Every structure is written in C-alpha cells, then in structure tokens.
Amino acid sequence: MSSIQNNLLQTKERITQAAKACGRSPDAIKLLAVSKTFPAEDVRIAFSLGQKLFGENYVQEGVAKVLALNDLRDQIEWHFIGPIQSNKTKDVAENFD
Secondary structure, three states: OOHHHHHHHHHHHHHHHHHHHOOOOHHHOOOOEEOOOOOHHHHHHHHHOOOOEEEEOOHHHHHHHHHHOHHHOOOOEEEEOOOOOHHHHHHHHHHOO
C-alpha cells in the first residue's frame, strides 16, 4: 500500500469516526486534500484513489498542477486556499473552482 493510499484511508477513517461521534453522516463531510509541495503525479494517484477535491496555496504551483492534470479537469475540483496578491487574481480566477 502506498503512503498516499495509507494516508487517505487513515484520514477518511478518522472523519468517519468523528462524524459518527457527533451524529453526522460521514458522506456529508468533504475532504479537501492540500496538495502543496506534492508533485502532480501524487495528485493523480490520490485522484485514482477517489480524492476529488484539492487545495493549493501557491498560485504558480497550483496553476502548473491544474495544467499538468488538464485531462482530469472536469473531474477534479481545485480550490485556492492561500493569500492572493492582486497581480495573481486573474490566474486564480481562470484556474481554480
């Protein structure tokens, strides 16, 4: 089992336990995987394991991953989660959901 697969399984199990402990459905909780510093290929692996929501907090790194994974663009939901400089707003608006 890869470390990505192991980490996703452990995280989803913790979410399931926490949801049940407070009377919520685990299906009502969405996991946003922060992919900063991980290469696009790791994002592709996580996607193949069922992860669909990804967050980036560096504009250039995020845009590069969005473009590298363009074949999955209609299936991945990209979120920008970092501070935005005014000169980067166009890149964020054009590349993130």
